[in-house]
Amino acid sequence: MELASLIRYARGEEQVDLLFKNARVVNVLSGEIIPTDVAVVRSRIVGLGDYRAKEVLDLDGAFLAPGFIDAHVHVESAMVPPSEFARAVVPRGTTAVITDPHEIANVLGLDGIRFMFESAKHGPLSMYVMASSCVPATNMETNGAMLRWYDLVSLKSDPWVLGLAEVMNFPGVVGGDEEVLAKLRTFNELVIDGHCPGLSGRDLQAYAAAGIQSDHECTTVEEAQEKLRLGLTIFIREATNARNLKALLPLVNQNNHHRICFCTDDRQPADLLDEGHIDFMVRTAIAEGIDPIMAIRMATSNTANYFRLHDRGAITPGRRADLIVFDDLHAPRPRLVFRGGRLVAKDGEMLVPRRQPTTRNLRGTMNVNWEQVDFRIPAEGTTARVIGAIPNQLVTENLTLEMRIEGDEAVADPDRDLLKMAVIERHMASGSIGKAFVRGIGLTRGALASSVAHDHHNLVVIGADDRSMMTAARHCAALGGGMVVADGDRVLAEVPLPIGGLMSPEPIEEVRRTLDGALKAAASLGSTLHDPFMAMSFLGLEVIPTLKLTDQGLVDVDKFDFVPMWVG
């Protein structure tokens, strides 16, 4: 809005568009609950107090707070694009998210990031982007794109880009890797997010000195305290597979909470739909004894302040009218959500019509050289390194087990929970394929295939026999990516994710339904894990200990190098 108009409205010289009457405003700046009215014109708050208005909404003493802000999220983990992600989180009170689109960037590079922007534009959710810093994660994998520092320069001038996304390559930072430093230099006057699980002592000092300003990987109060003292803002995370909120709440107090924000990192459809988003974190924090205004600050003004979003995160004249209404300060459950002054969600339901994502600019991403795909593993010994999956953990064990040999091949041995695993390069049809064995998935027969595999997102297949594996893998590719459960020649269940092999163009409820079906089918084949696809998606991530498989082979993460499968 033009400045002169804004001032006239604020003075009450003209009727405002909308007046929230009898609100109890959560003033996150002064730290108070203030009974007052709030006037809005178009997308802006223009004043607090009584104003002549075209439309009056009597809140009858309900609470009015700024919309929630997620400090760090990979939208792709919801398996839907931003427009659909918005349908899940906006009714929960989230009006802005800061995203790192590095899943799609690993598949489609800058084109993938542009798709995310396009999907978010003019939607009900403000989606800010941090330029993905670690694409690919390492050079021990083949991913779909490489983003160098000079590629990221092109993102810098976009007003929705706030800085450099989680610098996961902390060995590169502390080791002074020239490419990593070039990225840090490129963004040095903007916000630079960190990602340094367990980093401590001098290496952490170096990481902070390099200009990295936050971390969302803390799992203990001690770890977070050390980072906070060194100037890192702490994002407390409550992801589907990394739930740190309750463990970290004892960190939070009146003296330090303004340096702490909330984020979700990765949340699957079921968690978004059943538990919620940042609202879930706010309610949990309050239930655990955190003062409600402090909890709401960590979900609003603290995040706006950290990301230098000066027009958000509080209810004051001139700021964006991103507002939520709820009745219980001790368990905020937004029943009305306004974005830019417009009512966009009510009683948990989106009021904005659903938009079908525009995928016309996206190429197909399941580019597999099938001639090279052969799941057979020649018997070159009797004992081998085996990946040991651990329920609900991203780390694996590095096991050494005796192999089952049939003829001149090592084969799966479901009776001993020893399954075959393959990671098939699927971006440039190079024919690169990594093969090994895994324990802890529990299939007694059949196979699972998925194109969601952090961060390279190659095609991962795990199975009890090669035929089922081929059925699952081929069907996954035919879908354009997704998750498949197969048994012999038969496909039992599928979750099509044709957008980059990561996201579905369908409504999130439908994605959740098909995913539930796939989990049920996997269980029918003997899977002992709650979500074997989630486990699979991290068995190929060579930056998390201990033994992982990429398309290029087995990686001993502790040694940060390849190791042969056979040990004897």
Added chain:
Amino acid sequence: MELASLIRYARGEEQVDLLFKNARVVNVLSGEIIPTDVAVVRSRIVGLGDYRAKEVLDLDGAFLAPGFIDAHVHVESAMVPPSEFARAVVPRGTTAVITDPHEIANVLGLDGIRFMFESAKHGPLSMYVMASSCVPATNMETNGAMLRWYDLVSLKSDPWVLGLAEVMNFPGVVGGDEEVLAKLRTFNELVIDGHCPGLSGRDLQAYAAAGIQSDHECTTVEEAQEKLRLGLTIFIREATNARNLKALLPLVNQNNHHRICFCTDDRQPADLLDEGHIDFMVRTAIAEGIDPIMAIRMATSNTANYFRLHDRGAITPGRRADLIVFDDLHAPRPRLVFRGGRLVAKDGEMLVPRRQPTTRNLRGTMNVNWEQVDFRIPAEGTTARVIGAIPNQLVTENLTLEMRIEGDEAVADPDRDLLKMAVIERHMASGSIGKAFVRGIGLTRGALASSVAHDHHNLVVIGADDRSMMTAARHCAALGGGMVVADGDRVLAEVPLPIGGLMSPEPIEEVRRTLDGALKAAASLGSTLHDPFMAMSFLGLEVIPTLKLTDQGLVDVDKFDFVPMWVG
């Protein structure tokens, strides 16, 4: 320092320059006192904890805190340029100030601002500048320069310019004055400071909505609370002539203090030398019951955060090594001050050699058309409006008194404390002169003249007789500006301020000594005020109620218009 070096030092791979051993670090981010060591290389902090160092300074448990930051100060009020101002405040622990150079700008425009920059460069104090928004203050005066929005554009690109200085023209903001709005638009992505004494209700809403982000004019907790709730950061001020600290401390609590900073606005040499600077505010706040870490935050990290100075205000790796050492957390009195890793002051004494200001680019500013200077006031009635000075206040009374008439002239009547006052335009020798009478100064004979008169800084003369007035005025001009006490043809005392008629090139102690002499001389002439020059410097400021005199005539500030002297 180059990023790669910084990281190597932080990792301890090379010897650091300086290690503060056994410090108790005031961690303003985590809100704790942490016993640790602090390593410095060149101008940067590189790490906390033990490091191999070329030089070790054992603090033996003394406190180490970030250097203090003054959120808003007119350096000119100290009557010395920035290089000399630094000598007064750096030994007090101030390592950065945010200045509005609007005194010198009213005299010399952009040349004046450039002089301030030049005087601060490479000195021991980081001086940031806010672009002066109100030069001149109104069009009811003649000042030395006019800064339009397009003049300010040239300042914006300077890395030491942080935004737009106190927008004192709040009627212009709320009235939508096009020139004021153009300035706000020019700086809308930077920091914009406010100045709105007593502004409240809808006008305050409009002022906040316009994007103004702070205020330093609050005098009551209620006023500050209203502004804080509307999103303005509150600068608590403790100036020589506006002492708001004790009145506002009850505002401060754990819940809101991160939106509150300390500033000094205007401090005279005697206050700087005797009481101190921001350190004085910190000590006073703690003595009044504020938690020491909170008090230090308001003097450091809060200010850095508000002004987006991300490399200052806390002791963390990568930030500037602007550090102070003190022994008593409950009465911090810096005994060592480091700026950019270098010891610059010790035990209240500056260690950096004094620099003589370079004034060669500054023209003389006492340009008076003496042919037009005539102090006689024709008797055009019997009663007249008289300015009523009130001790220790900037506001005046609007009195109506019977005049003493001699022949066809109205003359001073010292027996009734009725003195003559003239404001002589001194910038472009226009011959413009305003004349009136004033009560409350108390001279029984003689005259005072001064070129310090907010904000136009014309030549103000007050006296018991015209001859003394002419002596004082002419001598003031001959000095190139300053303060003069005269009696008849005799000059009794002088404070030469040849830099713009506002500042002295001499050491601040010398300025203070001459000023003390002038005050003593004024007292010998009967002055009843502690500092009649201070009072005089505000009798011409037509934006503060109630009756003021500019070179263009008497101004009734309530009507915001000229009024005739004679009423009957």
